[in-house]
Amino acid sequence: MNRIMLKSKIHRAHVTEANINYEGSITIDETLMEAAELVPFEQVQIYDITNGNRLETYVIPGRRNSGEICINGAAARKVKKGDLIIIANYVVMDEVLVRSHQPKLVYVDKLNGITRVGSGSYKALSAAVN
DSSP states (O other), X not given: OEEEEEEEEEEEEEOOEEETTSOSEEEEEHHHHHHTTOOTTOEEEEEXXXXXXXXXXXXXXXXXXXXXXXXXXXXXXXXXXXXXEEXXXXXXXXXXXXXXXXXXXXXXXXXXXXXXXXEOOXXXXXXXXX
């Protein structure tokens, strides 16, 4: 059996721009992309903490160390400049790998500078719940 697991997330990023006229996607500072192990055109889900909207799109790289998080195209009608968001992506993995999987967790400040990079653990989370 396979499971869909969190691969990585950028937690509580601030949207720096919303560009309705771009053809689509989310532009993410290349430094943040690397920290979250995201590659160009990879699918991500956006969870808007500010208004509750959720959507899927794909990633394009932004200027390195710019803090850029730009929502492009139709998504700019759901997510606005200044909104607080979570950017998450997932991976399908075999049941056997689930127990050792550690997603990459990237935490940022108000300028989208990295404050901490951590990893989650199935074992640690299971122990905390029990």
